[in-house]
Amino acid sequence: MRNTHPVRKVLIASANPLFGKGLQQIYRQRFEAVEFLLTSSMEETLTELERWQPDLVIVDYDDKTIHREEFLSHFITGQRPMQVMLVSLRESGAVVVYDRKTLTPAQADEWLSDFQTYPPSKRSHTMKGNARHLFIAGGLVIVATALVYLALLGVNLLPAQASTQAQAIDRLFNAHFFMIALLFSLITVFIGYSLFAFRSKPGTEDQPGANIKGNNTLEILWTLIPLATVLVFSFFGARNLAETRLADPQAMEVKVVARQWDWVFEYPSYGIKSNELYLPVNRQVLLKLTSLDVIHSFWVPEFRVKQDALPGENLVKELRITPIKEGRYTVMCAELCGGAHANMNRPVVVVSKQEFDAWVSSKVNAATADPVERGKRWAELSGCLSCHSVDGSKLVGPTWKGAYGHEVELADGSKVLADEAYLYASIVDPASQMVKGYPNSMPANYADQLSDEQIRDIIEYIKSLK
Ligand code: CUA
Numbered sequence: 001m002r003n004t005h006p007v008r009k010v011l012i013a014s015a016n017p018l019f020g021k022g023l024q025q026i027y028r029q030r031f032e033a034v035e036f037l038l039t040s041s042m043e044e045t046l047t048e049l050e051r052w053q054p055d056l057v058i059v060d061y062d063d064k065t066i067h068r069e070e071f072l073s074h075f076i077t078g079q080r081p082m083q084v085m086l087v088s089l090r091e092s093g094a095v096v097v098y099d100r101k102t103l104t105p106a107q108a109d110e111w112l113s114d115f116q117t118y119p120p121s122k123r124s125h126t127m128k129g130n131a132r133h134l135f136i137a138g139g140l141v142i143v144a145t146a147l148v149y150l151a152l153l154g155v156n157l158l159p160a161q162a163s164t165q166a167q168a169i170d171r172l173f174n175a176h177f178f179m180i181a182l183l184f185s186l187i188t189v190f191i192g193y194s195l196f197a198f199r200s201k202p203g204t205e206d207q208p209g210a211n212i213k214g215n216n217t218l219e220i221l222w223t224l225i226p227l228a229t230v231l232v233f234s235f236f237g238a239r240n241l242a243e244t245r246l247a248d249p250q251a252m253e254v255k256v257v258a259r260q261w262d263w264v265f266e267y268p269s270y271g272i273k274s275n276e277l278y279l280p281v282n283r284q285v286l287l288k289l290t291s292l293d294v295i296h297s298f299w300v301p302e303f304r305v306k307q308d309a310l311p312g313e314n315l316v317k318e319l320r321i322t323p324i325k326e327g328r329y330t331v332m333c334a335e336l337c338g339g340a341h342a343n344m345n346r347p348v349v350v351v352s353k354q355e356f357d358a359w360v361s362s363k364v365n366a367a368t369a370d371p372v373e374r375g376k377r378w379a380e381l382s383g384c385l386s387c388h389s390v391d392g393s394k395l396v397g398p399t400w401k402g403a404y405g406h407e408v409e410l411a412d413g414s415k416v417l418a419d420e421a422y423l424y425a426s427i428v429d430p431a432s433q434m435v436k437g438y439p440n441s442m443p444a445n446y447a448d449q450l451s452d453e454q455i456r457d458i459i460e461y462i463k464s465l466k
Helices: 019-030 042-052 067-077 103-118 125-155 162-195 216-244 355-365 371-381 420-428 452-464
Strands: 008-013 032-037 055-060 083-087 096-097 252-259 262-267 272-274 278-279 285-291 298-301 306-309 315-319 327-333 346-351 408-409 415-419
Touching: 008 019, 008 042, 019 032, 032 042, 042 055, 125 162, 125 371, 162 216, 252 278, 252 298, 252 306, 262 278, 272 355, 278 355, 285 298, 285 306, 306 315, 346 355, 355 371, 371 452, 420 452
Parallel strands: 008 032, 008 055, 055 083, 252 285, 278 346
Antiparallel strands: 083 096, 252 262, 262 272, 285 315, 298 306, 298 327, 327 346, 408 415
């Protein structure tokens, strides 16, 4: 079967005469209307390319005298539609066509006979067409990003937001969710859109695709945009980290001691220990973490922040948390620390200030049954002892030593017996019976700060100071 196309001009460039002759023979078996021209040097090939204007050029890939790159650069600058093949005849006799394809001899044969039937490529993409594709794909990316982002937020990965620090962290977390949604959409939408929009249409299955080599603008963009994104995120990350560490001078200190496999919480200002971490709401707590054995890690998911507890006296680690939501949470250990690591859970209870104070006094009451001992602690905690001495020396206020049971002279000159009723009145309403020679400088709010029981304890303590 012979093909009956119009005359085609085929230029064969090879220093090896057998290469050209062999190809001519293959062609003649198939096509009648083919004219051949054989060239054997680079110069000759380029001259004939200009003069003769062939439809197809076949270059001997194995021939070093025909400089392929130089040849191709001339070839691709020409205006005329033309095809070129780089053909190599391997020792095995197989024909290898360097068209970014390695073909079996049978395929090469088929391919050779096909060359005349290619219509001019319809796959030239105009700028207008590109802009349209970009516009559609860009719109789809925006829609997909919004949907994926909403879906991610809907999963509710994050537990309740129970601390000030959690707010800062969640802001960044959500920004990451957004970036994840955007990147995911960018990749999947472009792949999906390309699969659909640039699929081969019927009748063009054999057409070669556009040969795209390098795109500096694109490479610069896809280097700079991710670089800028990472830098911006690290900036916000550093700022957020600083925000979670903001120190409040009024913070309550709690010592956290971790060991295999439990937590102990010590409140140095109240002299109590607990296996539950009680915290008053809306007040920063400064946790000072240590470990008695191996590395543990203090983590309450609702507070978000996390800190390792390290063994060693000089390795006290600090963590600041400002609970903003009353409730019961759980502290867990976030560092594999041995067999019962998974059981290293303890309750964390965030309560109102009143409930916290009640809890503290119940713990103190449980710790000591002696009202004098308790009263001493309340006096220390409430700041009484910065104005009242217990050894007889004169400070801002009268000394407590020997105060009970004696007569005191008041500012108005009258005298009263300092009994329990007098001491009680002086604590809750200090201005009512001012002792002569002392300023009226005692805060009048001790009735709010101290419970009745605590005031009774303090009176017992004063009574003990004979
Ligand atoms: Cu302690 Cu894990």
